[in-house]
Amino acid sequence: MPVVTAVLGDITTEVVDAVVNAANEAMRGGGGVDGAVHRSGGPAVLRDCIARFPNGLATGDAGWTTAGDLPARWIIHTVGPNYHAGQRDRSLLVSCYRRVLKVADEIGARTVAFPLISTGVFGWPRADAIATAIETLAAASTRVDEVRLVAVEEAVHKQIRAALWLRCPPPVGTGTVGSLFEREPTQFGLRGDSYLWRELRARFAHTPLPDHWFTLRTLLTDTIEQVVGEPLVSRESTPWHDKSAAIHVPEFDPGHGMSAGAVHLPWWVHTGVPILLDRYAAQREPDAAPTLAPANSVAFRWPSPLTAELT
Structure with a gap:
């Protein structure tokens, strides 16, 4: 092959x-x-x-x-x-x-x-x-x-x-940000979320894990915002199940169905990013959970029981 x-x-x-x-x-x-x-x-x-x-x-x-x-x-x-x-x-x-x-x-x-x-x-x-x-x-x-x-x-x-x-996702190195994406959630918000998940996996395939969870969160959110063209924090107060908050990303559109190419930002705020931070904490900071953010920053909610089920 x-x-x-x-x-x-x-x-x-x-x-x-x-x-x-x-x-x-x-x-x-x-x-x-x-x-x-x-x-x-x-x-x-x-x-x-x-x-x-x-x-x-x-x-x-x-x-x-x-x-x-x-x-x-x-x-x-x-x-x-x-x-x-x-x-x-x-x-x-x-x-x-x-x-x-x-x-x-x-x-x-x-x-x-x-x-x-x-x-x-x-x-x-x-x-x-x-x-x-x-x-x-x-x-x-x-x-x-x-x-x-x-x-x-x-x-x-x-x-x-x-x-x-x-x-055909590319291989990722051990100890990289890409390795956090190896195991996919059992359920995404919309069809485009699976494309974005693989996109991020490939982009970070060889990016070393940062020394602090907040650096990782910034890296993830900045990249997601670059791809979808909208601030992720703007959807923090939107319920994770609200499908009206979807963003259509043309390159993720496979041409199938109403949700084709749709990225569900509340899913990333409430589920996707917390899953990745949780996996990071398990690898790098097993005794610490990132519940506090630096001053003047917007903190994501830490994984809920739903998130735990998806990991």
């Missing part, structure tokens, strides 16, 4: 063994990623396409050519389904990723950079395209060591990263 990462950048500049081109059936260049790859790769790419694929390539299939002037060694072209034209069989999109990896194994490529296939002019819904890519790549049997999912837009990159961290 390859290591899958999310990358913000231009796929034509990725220094990998193979870059993936989202081509059309004619294999003669086009718009979007296809056009960018052909322009950056130069005329050698088109010549090889004509020579190797005189009749084009079928939807869901893949094949390789030279990378021309690109920093990669090969281009692996694949034809994604055209959602706008009625090609909505998800297995065709799955086939694109599987066939690319098979071709990569045939040519000996160990690092491969993918765009989100079919999400451009072909119109495949982005959330499902991201889920399809991650599910297929994470379960693949291949000799490819590293797969990069490359997005040129920051919003798309964040959405890929959030979905990837939910499906």
Whole structure:
């Protein structure tokens, strides 16, 4: 199974063994990623396409050519389904990723950079395209060591990263803030809370535990506020079960249901952050509970019986 990462950048500049081109059936260049790859790769790419694929390539299939002037060694072209034209069989999109990896194994490529296939002019819904890519790549049997999912837009990159961290969370070091997130609560407030939990776990995967619980609380609250764009203390007086206090975070939106992408800030105030502080106290200050905060600061309520059940 390859290591899958999310990358913000231009796929034509990725220094990998193979870059993936989202081509059309004619294999003669086009718009979007296809056009960018052909322009950056130069005329050698088109010549090889004509020579190797005189009749084009079928939807869901893949094949390789030279990378021309690109920093990669090969281009692996694949034809994604055209959602706008009625090609909505998800297995065709799955086939694109599987066939690319098979071709990569045939040519000996160990690092491969993918765009989100079919999400451009072909119109495949982005959330499902991201889920399809991650599910297929994470379960693949291949000799490819590293797969990069490359997005040129920051919003798309964040959405890929959030979905990837939910499906394939990175390892965390011992004695780190990330280690406090290893064991998940049995219940989150809303769907987006599980995404935020994994996001924080990944962000703090290698951050050493601070020397004092108050430093940890500040680090956690500052980061949560940065992600959701609202002060966490503004929800301190809101009951933990009040779902009207949800904040929609676009990158956490998997496209499912009314609560898609919703982060429930009262859950973090009354349950999420106290769980993490409680775990910190168990590791670093087993005989002390952080019941007091420095002057002029707002103190979170310490874990209730509900919190204890969730830990």
